[in-house]
Amino acid sequence: MKYLDEYRDGQVAAKIRAEIERTVTRPWTLMEICGGQTHSIVKHGVDRMLPPSVELVHGPGCPVCVTPLEQIDKAHAIARQPNVTFTSFGDMLRVPGSHTDLLRLKSQGADVRIVYAPLDAVRLAQEHPGREVVFFAIGFETTAPANALAVTRAAALGVKNFSMLVSHVLVPPAIAAVLEAPGNRVQGFLGPGHVCTVVGYRDYERLADRYRVPIVITGFEPVDILDGVLRTVRLLESGKVGVENQYSRVVSREGNPAAQRLVASAFEVCDRKWRGIGTIPRSGLRLRPEHEGYDAERRFAVDTLETAEPSVCISGEILRGLKKPHDCPAFGEACTPAHPLGATMVSAEGACAAYFAYGRRRTQEMSR
Amino acid sequence: MSEASGFALSCPLPITTTDRVLLGHGSGGRMTADFIARYFLPAFRNSYLDRLDDQAVLSIASARLAFTTDAHVVTPLFFPGGDIGMLAVNGTVNDLAMAGARPLYLSAAFILEEGFPLSQLERIVESMRVAAKAAGVLLVTGDTKVVDRGKADGCFITTSGVGVVAHDRDITAAGARPGDRVILSGAIAEHGTAIMAARAELDVETPIVSDSAPLHELVLAVLDAGGEIRCLRDPTRGGVATALNEIARQSRMGMVLDEEQVLVREPVRGICELLGFDPLYVANEGKLLAIVEPGTTDATLAAMRRRPEGRDARVIGEVVDDPEALVVLKTRVGGRRIVDMLPGDQLPRIC
Numbered sequence: 001m002k003y004l005d006e007y008r009d010g011q012v013a014a015k016i017r018a019e020i021e022r023t024v025t026r027p028w029t030l031m032e033i034c035g036g037q038t039h040s041i042v043k044h045g046v047d048r049m050l051p052p053s054v055e056l057v058h059g060p061g062c063p064v065c066v067t068p069l070e071q072i073d074k075a076h077a078i079a080r081q082p083n084v085t086f087t088s089f090g091d092m093l094r095v096p097g098s099h100t101d102l103l104r105l106k107s108q109g110a111d112v113r114i115v116y117a118p119l120d121a122v123r124l125a126q127e128h129p130g131r132e133v134v135f136f137a138i139g140f141e142t143t144a145p146a147n148a149l150a151v152t153r154a155a156a157l158g159v160k161n162f163s164m165l166v167s168h169v170l171v172p173p174a175i176a177a178v179l180e181a182p183g184n185r186v187q188g189f190l191g192p193g194h195v196c197t198v199v200g201y202r203d204y205e206r207l208a209d210r211y212r213v214p215i216v217i218t219g220f221e222p223v224d225i226l227d228g229v230l231r232t233v234r235l236l237e238s239g240k241v242g243v244e245n246q247y248s249r250v251v252s253r254e255g256n257p258a259a260q261r262l263v264a265s266a267f268e269v270c271d272r273k274w275r276g277i278g279t280i281p282r283s284g285l286r287l288r289p290e291h292e293g294y295d296a297e298r299r300f301a302v303d304t305l306e307t308a309e310p311s312v313c314i315s316g317e318i319l320r321g322l323k324k325p326h327d328c329p330a331f332g333e334a335c336t337p338a339h340p341l342g343a344t345m346v347s348a349e350g351a352c353a354a355y356f357a358y359g360r361r362r363t364q365e366m367s368r
Numbered sequence: 369m370s371e372a373s374g375f376a377l378s379c380p381l382p383i384t385t386t387d388r389v390l391l392g393h394g395s396g397g398r399m400t401a402d403f404i405a406r407y408f409l410p411a412f413r414n415s416y417l418d419r420l421d422d423q424a425v426l427s428i429a430s431a432r433l434a435f436t437t438d439a440h441v442v443t444p445l446f447f448p449g450g451d452i453g454m455l456a457v458n459g460t461v462n463d464l465a466m467a468g469a470r471p472l473y474l475s476a477a478f479i480l481e482e483g484f485p486l487s488q489l490e491r492i493v494e495s496m497r498v499a500a501k502a503a504g505v506l507l508v509t510g511d512t513k514v515v516d517r518g519k520a521d522g523c524f525i526t527t528s529g530v531g532v533v534a535h536d537r538d539i540t541a542a543g544a545r546p547g548d549r550v551i552l553s554g555a556i557a558e559h560g561t562a563i564m565a566a567r568a569e570l571d572v573e574t575p576i577v578s579d580s581a582p583l584h585e586l587v588l589a590v591l592d593a594g595g596e597i598r599c600l601r602d603p604t605r606g607g608v609a610t611a612l613n614e615i616a617r618q619s620r621m622g623m624v625l626d627e628e629q630v631l632v633r634e635p636v637r638g639i640c641e642l643l644g645f646d647p648l649y650v651a652n653e654g655k656l657l658a659i660v661e662p663g664t665t666d667a668t669l670a671a672m673r674r675r676p677e678g679r680d681a682r683v684i685g686e687v688v689d690d691p692e693a694l695v696v697l698k699t700r701v702g703g704r705r706i707v708d709m710l711p712g713d714q715l716p717r718i719c
Contacts, residue, residue: 001637013701043646045703090644090715103712107388114716116568116643222701337711356708 003249007221008044016226017049023233027053030232031178031321032190033171035062035350036220042354044222054229057185057321058351060174060277061192063139064091065315065350068273069307071167072097075136077302078165079110084300085128087121088136089143090114096340098308118143118150118164125154125162134296137164140171141195144285145259148266151287151294163296168285169272171195172203177280178320179211186321188232190225191217193247198263200255205243212241219247266291276316276344315344318351325355332356392712396606399712401614420618421540422463422601425533432533434469436460439526445488447566449559449577453495455653456525458580459604461503465584466600466656468539468591469531471503477511479524492523503582505529531584535591543598544619548687549665551658553586553672554579554680555631556608560650561639568643574635581654586678595668596661603657606710609648611657612695613709622690625707627700629684644716648697648707659687 006012032038038058041047047056060066076097079086086102093102093112106112111131115121118135125133137147147164154162171192178186191204196217208215214235218228228246235244245251263285272284287295297303317323325331325344335345337353344350392399409417416424423436440456456476464471476496480489500507558579565576583602590597599619603611608630616623632640632647640647654677660668665683672678695707 001634001641004637004641008701010700010702017702042705044699044701045705046701048703049701093715094712103390103392104386104388107386107390116716222699222703 033059165296173283436463437528453492457499460529464531471531541618550685557647557650559653579654593671599659616693625685
């Protein structure tokens with residue numbers, strides 16, 4: 001399959017791997033930002049292919065994992081209402097809130113549906129004018145254009161029974177938070193390829209400059225990731241900072257202006273809480289005032305919920321790259337994808353779930 | 369800039385309990401296994417059921433009979449390459465085939481929703497007639513129930529079947545031994561992908577059709593050719609990954625698989641990439657996994673490849689000694705990972 005096979009080629013991968021080994025003279029700690037990259041790394045066993053001196057830590061780029069408890073509880077409160085059809089991306093259904101998750105609400109009679117595209121939720125609203133159709137608009141800059149399109153389309157079509165529960169987050173403030181966290185070990189970043197497809201990488205140049213780190217905008221296939229690691233290590237070894245674009249077949253410096261305009265027309269920047277991390281100023285998106293009629297939080301008045309999150313697992317430290325999943329005593333024992341203790345065990349993109357599914361739970365297995 | 373620095377980290381309460389049935393309990397994955405172990409096995413415990421095979425092989429008088437049952441629910445009822453009627457026949461035929469049996473007789477029970485179009489029922493029945501004829505089985509008894517509108521999704525079909533086991537081998541999921549070869553009869557994930565594509569209303573240029581087909585002739589051909597089969601599974605819901613984990617667990621053996629040898633056709637790969645699914649966990653309805661004694665690997669492959677439903681049979685891996693029963697995949701790019709059983713259904717990823 002074009003654009004996949006050539007980036008999963010074992011011989012090409014072996015060459016890059018050898019080049020990484022030749023380049024590295026001392027230990028380096030890199031962070032891949034994106035949950036999609038984490039997923040690919042463990043799915044293809046890329047971390048196993050790196051020399052021991054290059055360590056990958058997994059970043060906060062799993063949208064499902066960082067969606068704050070308040071918003072999840074609000075989602076559950078809205079989904080419980082009898083007249084509501086609640087729509088969401090698939091992997092949000094298993095994420096626990098204070099009391100339950102969407103899969104369990106569904107078993108109790110709530111009308112919860114998986115959609116692939118936010119426009120499908122708008123179409124549902126048109127098909128069922130008697131029901132309130134709510135879409136859970138989460139994600140990074142990657143999903144923002146499609147979610148913005150849903151609002152603007154609903155407005156253009158005059159669809160009144162559609163609304164969105166918005167919990168959008170932005171990557172650059174999270175990178176800054178990682179770098180400013182006490183005990184930070186991350187020395188270089190594999191930047192988020194799909195996010196930069198939308199927004200370009202000028203913001204990342206400012207970050208690299210301000211914090212004196214190399215950032216290599218990287219794709220998602222194993223060869224992309226190995227190449228991203230090689231480029232980052234080269235920059236680190238030569239003491240250089242700045243941005244390189246490994247994913248140039250998709251990403252340009254300016255990004256996609258049409259998508260950016262669409263996002264700006266529907267959303268504005270706001271402070272946002274990140275699950276396991278805390279509030280990061282100007283790290284989120286909310287609906288602009290002119291679209292507040294489509295804001296599910298206003299329509300359903302669910303802002304007085306009490307949330308309850310006991311501190312039992314280390315997902316916050318994992319999301320900030322301070323710890324690895326197997327550093328947690330609960331990992332793979334008390335905490336599994338079927339019974340997650342933390343958000344990072346829930347989504348397929350979450351570091352713990354990815355480690356679990358693709359088998360980093362034991363070192364013994366490596367010897368085979 | 370951020371308040372994150374001194375932040376007390378926290379995370380959600382586990383939701384380990386449920387007082388209701390969840391969809392995941394029917395996924396075929398770990399939740400299903402736990403559910404069966406908790407609610408059904410203790411109540412009905414016996415030496416046949418405890419084997420957790422797709423069928424029971426019963427010795428009655430001097431004959432060995434294979435006996436099985438399978439409930440069929442599918443949305444949409446009609447999909448590219450088949451329909452619920454064809455699945456209901458082939459599914460039960462294949463459960464019998466996985467004991468090396470020749471399927472002989474089926475029963476069928478229909479649960480129909482009030483208002484279900486009779487034209488659709490006729491199509492389903494005709495499809496069952498054709499499938500039964502092709503598989504050489506007779507539908508000898510049945511039942512019909514109609515429920516109020518809204519109490520069922522159109523049409524549910526449960527079929528049971530018996531077949532005769534003419535050989536004296538013990539084919540069971542607990543039979544794998546170190547060094548055995550893992551053989552897969554063809555390209556994977558076609559049924560599940562066809563259903564998902566139909567549900568998502570994807571306009572795919574190359575239509576993907578379900579692989580629903582009877583497999584007993586393929587199994588009998590291997591046995592006739594002297595293939596020493598230890599375990600057989602048709603990797604339906606939960607896919608190849610789940611079936612191999614079941615065998616590994618029942619046998620208390622590990623497996624090492626070679627991703628390069630697992631055939632996934634281009635359009636199927638495309639859809640799975642697009643929808644964010646791993647083909648190893650996607651359902652098949654006309655493929656089998658055979659664990660065979662290494663010395664008879666070539667005879668098994670040759671016998672399979674002589675038949676159309678086994679044309680693309682390949683060795684995809686090997687059984688290894690591992691009391692933890694891990695299934696490990698050597699990835700195409702040169703890495704390794706464990707292929708575990710999923711807890712519930714695969715959920716599409718956000719991006």
